[in-house]
Amino acid sequence: MNNLTSLQRKLVYTGGIVLLLIPIVWLGAPPEPVSANPTGAAPSTGSSGGLLAQKRVEFNLGESDLGNVDPASSTMNLLLLGFRGIATSMLWMDAQKQQRDKDWAGLRSTTESIILLQPHFLKVWHFQGWNLAYNVSAEWDGVADRYYWVKEGIKFFQKGRDRNARYAELYWYVGDTTGKKIGRSDEAKQFRRFFRSDPDEARFKGGPDPAVNPRSVDNYVEAGEQFQRANDTIEAYKNEQHIMAPYLFRSYPVRAMFDYGTALQREGNFGEVCQNVWAEAFIAWTTKFGMMEFVVDVPGLENMVIHMEVTAEELKAMMADENARNIPQSERKSNWVDRYQNTCNYRYWRTRSRIESEKEMADAHREMYEAEQALDRADTTTARKLYLEGMTKYEKKLNEYEELKNEDETVEEGLLAVFGWQRAIELDEEEVPDEFPLKEMWDAHASRRSTVKQEFERRRRAPR
């Protein structure tokens, strides 16, 4: 073969290895971070690393650019060599079986294993987070248990968010679950209470679970914060989200404020706190969201930039101008402003937040709310008095803001009050007068009366 001895061959191999190592080290050296020197001498300057490390930074290819790196996840992916796909499929099947067999502990740990293998796959986070917060929580009968699983869903989304800091979607899912699932589910009353004071008293001593509510605030305030971070992420990385149209997505921080105000009213809080929430929401809606610029998402109109905050008069003027210049309908700015405003119900929310921040409107709500409670106590005298006062103020405010008059929620509240007032009179065995406040609404929406009546009767069976 050759004349080299065993020792000589080994030396040649070692030499070869060392030679090959030089370019690898030179190209692949990791960057060294800048660090303060504890001895007080000049801080070390750090280095940008080898060519590969520099390119990785330049093109954002490092895993740490995506978010926190989980060492367990990287280890698993390395250990599995090329079998990651098979392992993942088996885990997904396991998860489905565990859910069907109601093995919740197994399901929870299988979801953790799945995300170890697919840490940057957005849909996996979305599916499993939703599954925990909505499907698994609904399987449990105890409200505290359900809340526990909603929290598990939120925490799962948070983990996904931290590991994928560039996906605005995951911030939004955290916000959406914190807001909508806690604030609008069948158990909203209990969940909103639990969000401020966790049912697991042994662990949280009557306070909130800091993992989901670190600042001890209302769930909608926390949701708004997350929506805002979603918007900030889009701004910072210029990554577009793929959940909904950009101008709807961007409205969510303010929408959380609207939800907060609505929730406070539903719970009977009409005081200054509630009015301030609406006032702040109005300002944010008209000055922040309303002034955001959006490019019209239609081929050929890429240069058209619009914002939502355009008053009816301004819109009219814009239309007249475009009319005069004979611009085709599909290319008119006024047309797109109108469309976008309609899509996100911009004008309604502008008026609504403004009117709700006024004391007289808050009083109208409060009086009608308290009247309903008096009716449930069979205190007809108080109920009739409060209903009349509330309905009068309500009608007066709606006459000031015509565009709210025919909105679903406004009409429902008005008709419910009329039904309540009529019921109180019937209980007193008196004739219902022909003339009353809100008569105009009562007549105009005759077709809606039967559905609202059903809601009225449902509330009598299960008072708020």
Place this chain on the structure above:
Amino acid sequence: MLTFDPESFNLIEGVQNWAVVMLILAVVAFITAVVVSLAALGFAGPWQVLTHIVGGFQDLFGTSLRRSLALAQLTFREALRRKTLLVFVVFAVLFLFAGWFLADVTADADLQVKNYVSFVLRTISWLILPVALLLSCWGLPEDIKARSLHTVVTKPVRRHEIVLGRILGFSAIGVLVLGVMSLVGYFWIVRQLPDSPDQSPDMKRLTARVPVYGTISFLDAAGKPAEAGVNTGDENMFRSFVEGNTKARAIWEFSNIEPSQLKGGGQLVLESTFQAFRTFKGNIERQLLVQYTLVNADKKLRVPLKAFEVREFRRNVYDVAKENPKLQDDSGKPVEIADLLSGGKFQVETACLSSAQFLGMARPDLFIRMPDRSFAASYFKSIANIGLMAFMVVVLGVVSGSFLKGPVATILTFFIVAVGRLAHSFLEALVTGKVDYHNPTVQFQGAGPFGAMYRIVAHLTPGVPFEEGFFFRVIDVLDGLALNVLWAIQHVFPNFTSFDTTEYTANAFDVPWAEAMLPNLAMTFGYCLPWILVGYFSLRLRELESK
């Protein structure tokens, strides 16, 4: 809560079946041997067969324990030299990093126990298997290859003692590895999951509950006996449902309960895990109400107990005496628990009291809780089952090594273990036609291959029965034959999944003797005995010079 129904093993019936199968196998093997020898050696062949069989029996009766143990010792030392104990390094690494995978998965105390206990048991079982498999499959073939076996066979030892010695030696290594791992695992669990000092003894996390299960029967909403409760549309049909505020009942019947066996010598504790199903939301802050009625049918005693709210998916512990300081029958006469239990059938009638709501129940969902055993008892029983499984793998490996070369023996053993562990339920589904354990109503018609082929061509779904006629009778007969062959194949592969008793230990149950330990012991001996015989005859007949 258990997701399966533990069935008691009938030892006598099992032994009878086993004896019949063994007899048939022996006859088939004898006939085959005679025929093959006739073809190979002419009329001298059958005589040779008889000589070997007689010789075999002489060998077996002359087994020397001393020689076998000496060989076992040799095997043990050899395995140590082969650095078997490096498996501990893998084990240590897994446990060092287990925290990464398990910590903060969930904060719920009950769920944590399940995760930690099943992690430890699974890790041990997955680590011990390759060790047992590789050691045992390569032992004999390597000796034959290196001709070191010659130094043994020239000594006055019988061939089966070599097989036995190998099995015992490798088993000893297995016991050592398993012992160390299980002790480390045990202390790791106990350290990771301390019970808070104010925990009630009935709700301790690390414990081994000893349940006594009854038989279950149902009454429908009109109070008439029914086969099962209502199906509320859950995909998992393990539980069936009892309608609230009707005469519907689930009745558990217990036999042979002695008051002295109970907790504290007469404390009747009922534990349940029922599933709630609501047809309307109702008051969500209150859970569904359930009421037990204790019945002694022979003595005509009925004692309704105080109702309680069901905490779904959690352990509902009901201490009869604590909840009902004065037990009275329905006419108001005072009753003692001992009166109810002794003499006659003791039943627990369960009713849902919430109107138009349903409670789901299966047989293992309600049991009488006997005095608890320690967590260690349940844990080490699970370990013992893993040990039995490893022992079977060792026997299988040594036996296949006695007639195959190392790599082939490894593949054969691995295949049998993999099928027995991963595909046994699939084989069973093929033979029985029962596709899903949790849905007993899904049963394929004509599950045999010939019927299936016809169905594909004729576009018939599996639920549709065949028509009458000669053609279909032929198909049925052929399918019957095919299914019997499949049945035989299925039973060649031991059901290795039954050695996994993690679900008991992780759910804080004791591993029961009649339902888990006994069938596993029986299976181990049932399979190992014929395997060892095969190994002995293979080595006896083998020409050791042919490597």
